[in-house]
Amino acid sequence: MPLPASQTSPGDGIAAVLDAANRVILGKDTQVRLALACLLARGHLLIEDLPGVGKTTLAHTLARLLGLDFQRIQFTSDMLPADILGVSIFDREHADFRFLPGPIFTQVVLADEINRATPKTQSALLEAMEEHQVTAEGITRPLPEPFFVIATQNPAHQVGTFPLPESQLDRFLLRLELGYPDSRAERALLESGGRRSQVAALTPCLTPPALAGFQDEVERVHAAPPLLDYVQALVEASRRAPAFRHGLSPRAALALLAVSRAWAYLAGRRQVLPEDVQAVWPALACHRLPLAQGSGHASPEEALALLRGVALP
Amino acid sequence: MNWRLPWRRQRRPLPSPLPHSVLPWLLLCALATAGPHTLHQPLWLTAIAGLVLAWRAWLWLRQLPLPPRWLLSLVSLGSLAAIVVEYRTLLGRDAGVSLLVLFLALKLMELRQRRDGVVVLMLGYFLLLTHYFHSQSIPTGLWMLLALVLLTATLLRLHGDDRARPLASLRYAGVLTLQALPFMLVLYLLFPRISGPLWGLPRDAHAGLSGLSETMAPGSLANLIQNGSIAFRVQFQGETPPRAQLYWRGPVLDHFADGVWRARFLPHRKPQVEARGPEVAYVTTLEPHNQRWLLALDSPTAVPAEASIGHDLQVLAPAPLTSRSRQAFRSVLDYRHNRQEQPLVLQRALQLPAERNPRTRELAEQWRRADPRPASLVQRALAHFRQEPFFYTLRAPLLGRDGVDEFLFATRRGFCEHYASAFVVLMRAAGVPARVVTGYQGGDINPVDGYLTVRQSDAHAWAEVWLEDQGWRRVDPTSAISPARIEAGIAAALPDDEALPLLARVDLDWLVRLRHRWEAANNAWNQWVLGYTPERQRQLLSRLGLQQPDWRNMSAALAAACGLLLLLLTLWSLGRRPRLAPEERLWQRFCRRSARLAPDLARAPWEGPLAYGRRLGERLPTLAPQAEAIAGLYATLRYGPPLAPRDRQQLLERLAACIRELPSRRPS
Numbered sequence: 018m019p020l021p022a023s024q025t026s027p028g029d030g031i032a033a034v035l036d037a038a039n040r041v042i043l044g045k046d047t048q049v050r051l052a053l054a055c056l057l058a059r060g061h062l063l064i065e066d067l068p069g070v071g072k073t074t075l076a077h078t079l080a081r082l083l084g085l086d087f088q089r090i091q092f093t094s095d096m097l098p099a100d101i102l103g104v105s106i107f108d109r110e111h112a113d114f115r116f117l118p119g120p121i122f123t124q125v126v127l128a129d130e131i132n133r134a135t136p137k138t139q140s141a142l143l144e145a146m147e148e149h150q151v152t153a154e155g156i157t158r159p160l161p162e163p164f165f166v167i168a169t170q171n172p173a174h175q176v177g178t179f180p181l182p183e184s185q186l187d188r189f190l191l192r193l194e195l196g197y198p199d200s201r202a203e204r205a206l207l208e209s210g211g212r213r214s215q216v217a218a219l220t221p222c223l224t225p226p227a228l229a230g231f232q233d234e235v236e237r238v239h240a241a242p243p244l245l246d247y248v249q250a251l252v253e254a255s256r257r258a259p260a261f262r263h264g265l266s267p268r269a270a271l272a273l274l275a276v277s278r279a280w281a282y283l284a285g286r287r288q289v290l291p292e293d294v295q296a297v298w299p300a301l302a303c304h305r306l307p308l309a310q311g312s313g314h315a316s317p318e319e320a321l322a323l324l325r326g327v328a329l330p
Numbered sequence: 331m332n333w334r335l336p337w338r339r340q341r342r343p344l345p346s347p348l349p350h351s352v353l354p355w356l357l358l359c360a361l362a363t364a365g366p367h368t369l370h371q372p373l374w375l376t377a378i379a380g381l382v383l384a385w386r387a388w389l390w391l392r393q394l395p396l397p398p399r400w401l402l403s404l405v406s407l408g409s410l411a412a413i414v415v416e417y418r419t420l421l422g423r424d425a426g427v428s429l430l431v432l433f434l435a436l437k438l439m440e441l442r443q444r445r446d447g448v449v450v451l452m453l454g455y456f457l458l459l460t461h462y463f464h465s466q467s468i469p470t471g472l473w474m475l476l477a478l479v480l481l482t483a484t485l486l487r488l489h490g491d492d493r494a495r496p497l498a499s500l501r502y503a504g505v506l507t508l509q510a511l512p513f514m515l516v517l518y519l520l521f522p523r524i525s526g527p528l529w530g531l532p533r534d535a536h537a538g539l540s541g542l543s544e545t546m547a548p549g550s551l552a553n554l555i556q557n558g559s560i561a562f563r564v565q566f567q568g569e570t571p572p573r574a575q576l577y578w579r580g581p582v583l584d585h586f587a588d589g590v591w592r593a594r595f596l597p598h599r600k601p602q603v604e605a606r607g608p609e610v611a612y613v614t615t616l617e618p619h620n621q622r623w624l625l626a627l628d629s630p631t632a633v634p635a636e637a638s639i640g641h642d643l644q645v646l647a648p649a650p651l652t653s654r655s656r657q658a659f660r661s662v663l664d665y666r667h668n669r670q671e672q673p674l675v676l677q678r679a680l681q682l683p684a685e686r687n688p689r690t691r692e693l694a695e696q697w698r699r700a701d702p703r704p705a706s707l708v709q710r711a712l713a714h715f716r717q718e719p720f721f722y723t724l725r726a727p728l729l730g731r732d733g734v735d736e737f738l739f740a741t742r743r744g745f746c747e748h749y750a751s752a753f754v755v756l757m758r759a760a761g762v763p764a765r766v767v768t769g770y771q772g773g774d775i776n777p778v779d780g781y782l783t784v785r786q787s788d789a790h791a792w793a794e795v796w797l798e799d800q801g802w803r804r805v806d807p808t809s810a811i812s813p814a815r816i817e818a819g820i821a822a823a824l825p826d827d828e829a830l831p832l833l834a835r836v837d838l839d840w841l842v843r844l845r846h847r848w849e850a851a852n853n854a855w856n857q858w859v860l861g862y863t864p865e866r867q868r869q870l871l872s873r874l875g876l877q878q879p880d881w882r883n884m885s886a887a888l889a890a891a892c893g894l895l896l897l898l899l900t901l902w903s904l905g906r907r908p909r910l911a912p913e914e915r916l917w918q919r920f921c922r923r924s925a926r927l928a929p930d931l932a933r934a935p936w937e938g939p940l941a942y943g944r945r946l947g948e949r950l951p952t953l954a955p956q957a958e959a960i961a962g963l964y965a966t967l968r969y970g971p972p973l974a975p976r977d978r979q980q981l982l983e984r985l986a987a988c989i990r991e992l993p994s995r996r997p998s
Contacts, residue, residue: 239971259493288970291938328935 044202054279060190084221085124092134098141128168238278246330541619557786580769607664627661679763694759722812749807763796778850913967
C-alpha cells in the first residue's frame, strides 16, 4: 500500500541541510528552501535585494553545507572577462604560457552585485553558466561539477548599474528577494552576533556525489498528465495576459517543471502537485514577465493574480 | 448635500468603451448589409451613407474624436426631410428601408460604448431581412448568409474576443450559424405559412415585369425576343411532345384598329373541344408577369381548380400573378375547337377597319373570286408567303397608316407578328373568320433537370381561322416563311448578324452547360424553397400525421421539434465532454459537500488539493484529519505515478469511504 502523498520525507542528507541552513539564516524558511530547490534542479539563482540582508551568507552557507568549493567574485564596473575566467601568463622557467584559472573555476560561485559590471563581463559569466565550460584563448576548459552560480543584484534603480537583459535573466532559474528579517529573527541575530563565525564552523552534511544523487532523484519525481496540463495552462495564460509584453518561453516551462519537482522532493513527495508549482511560481515567473507598460517586471502579486486566474485542469 | 436619488445612480449603465479594433468590422458589416440596397434606393441616399462611412473610417484611421452631437442632429434631420420629400411618407417599404440605411450609417458616428456597437449590429441583422423585399434568388440568399456570419463574428469580437484572429472569429460564427441551421429548417417547415406576403408588398412590387401584353403591334414581339429571361418552366409527365407542336396559348386578339390588335370582352361560354388524340399532362411554373393569363398547350382540357378556361381557350387565373406559381394542366394536341361557333364571335372574326389597306383587300378579293373555298384561300395565302420574296427578320422597317399594304407589297420584311397580322387581315378580307393568337412556341429541354424552359425570346404570334366542320384551326404563317423557327427555335431562324439575347445562340458547349446547370439550380430553389406554399405545407403536415393542421397543433409540433433538437444538441455536447476519472468525480463531490458547510469553504478553481484540505482543517479543526486524508488520497490518485489496478481500486474505495463519513452539516 503506497502511502498518501504528504507523508514521506526527503533524503536524510537534504533534510539536514535545510535544518542547518535555517539555523544560520533566521526566519527565511521559504527562501532557503527555494535556493536549495534551485540547486537540486541544477539551476542558477539570482538574488535581488539591498546590501546587508544576508545574500552572501546564504550562498556561503549552502556551499559549506553541501561540501562544495566556494568562490566569491565582487563585480565592479572596471572588471574584465579575464578577471573571471582567468589569464595565460608567460612562465620564464618553462618558457611557455601557463593558464591561471580565474575565480569561476569552483563549484559554487557567488557573483556579487552582478549588475555593476559591464555587459561584456556579465556575458562572460552567463556563458559559463549556460555551457558549464570556459573558453579562453582558444582552449575550452570544463568547469567543475556541480556548478552553481548565485548572483546577487542591487535593485535596478540604484546608481551605476547595468541591468541584465531579458535573454540573460532567463538563464537564472529562480530569482529571490530576501527582504528584511522579521523582528524575532532580527533579535535573535542581534543576540547571537554576526554569522561569520557560524558559517565558518559549519560542517558539510553532504558530499558532491551524494548531491548529484539527489539531483538525479529529483529528476525522477513523477509529473502526472494533469499536472503537465496545469503547467501548460499557466504558461498559456502568461502568454495571453495583456499586462505582460510577452509570456513564458518553452524553456521557462521546462524550468517551472524542474523546480516544481525539486520543491516536491524537498516536501518529501515523489509526485508533483499543483501546490508545488504554485509555491515556486512567483520566484520563477516574475523576472521572466516584462510589463507591457513601462519598464520592469511583474511583481509577485501580479504573478499570483495570473496564477489565480487559471483553474486546475 | 447629495440631492441625487440613490436609484438613479444605479440605473446608469456601466460605461464600457468600444474596443478600437472592432470598428473596421462594424464598417464592413454596414457595407455588407446596406450595400446591396444601393441598387434600389435613390442616389443621394447612397451618397450620404457612403460619405458617412468614409468619414467614419477616416476618423478611425486618424484616431480623431467623433463629431459633435449638434452636427449629427443636423445631418439626421436633413436626411429625414429628404426622405419625406423623396417618398412623401416615412412609412412603407422603400421609405422604411431608406430610414434604416440612414440610421445604420449615422449610428456609426456615435459609437462610444460597446452598447452602441450592439445597436449597429442589431440594425444590421434587421436590415439584412429587408433584402428579401427585392430579391429572393440564390445569390441573395448566399450573400445574406455571408453577411450573417460576418455580423455574428463582429458580435463575438465586440464581446471580448477582439484579440482573436479574424479567421478564428469567422469560423466560430460559422459554426454558430451551422448550429442554428436545424432550427431554421424546422421553423421553415412548420411555422404556419400565410398565403400572400406578410406585410402586403406594395402594388408596384412587380411593376416593369416583361412578358406578353394584351395588345400586339408591329415590333412589340420583336422587342420581347431580345429578353433572354425565363417565362415559365414545364415538367411533362411522360414524353415531351415534339417541338413543332408546342404552342403555348396566350392572349387571343380579335380586334384590329390603327395597326394594333386587341382582345375584346366575350361573354363566358364553355368551349367545345373534341379530343382527337391522347392527353398530355404537365406542370408549369410560371414566372410572375402581373397579368391574369396562364400558359397552357393548345388545347387545354383540364386546368387548375381556381383557373377558368375561356370560350377562346384562353386560361385565366382569378387575379394577376404577382409571384411565381405552379399549375397542373392536361392538354390534347390534336383537337377540334367550337365547330358550332356563336354568330357574334364569327362576326367579330371578320371585322376590319374600314378604308385601310385597300391593296390587301383587293388581293383577297381577287383570290376569293378565283376559289371561294376557305381552305383553299388559306393555302393560297400561305403559298403567297412562301413564293414571294418575304424575309423573316427582327429588323423590320417601320410601317405607316396602311401597315399591312406596305408590308405585303413593299417592305416584305417582318417578324412573326407581321405575318400573323397580314394573314388574318387577308383572311378577313376574303371572308374567312380569323384571329391572332399570341403566346410562346417551343422551349428548350434543360438536360440537367429535364425541365422544358420557355423564355421570353420564344414569344410568338400565329393565326387561327374558323372553317365549317373543322372549327378553329391553327395556321402559322411564320412556318411558311421560316420553317426553322418552328422546328429549331428562334436562334436557328434568324440571320447570324441579328441581335439576340446574350447566350441565345452561343456555340460554346461549356457555357451552355453552365447556364443549364445554373437554371436548373434556380429552378430547384424556386420549386422547393420559394414554392413552399401553405398548400404544400398542409400536404407535408398531413403526410407527417397532422390531419387537420391549425395554428394550435402546428405550434405544438413546432415546439416539440425545437425541443427535440435542443435535447439532441445538448446530449451531443454532453457526450463530447470528456468523461471524468472516478477520483475526479469523488473529489468534486467532496468539494461540493464541504462548500455546503460554509460559504467561504468552497474550493477556489486554482486551489490545489493539499492546500484546500489544509484550509478546511484550519477552519474546522474537527474535520482536519479527514480532510487531509481525503486530500492526500486524491493527490496520490490524480498526480501520483500510475498504480496497480488493485491498489488503485483500494485507494478509490478508501477515498469514497472517507467522503461518505463527512458530516453533511457543519459540526457544532
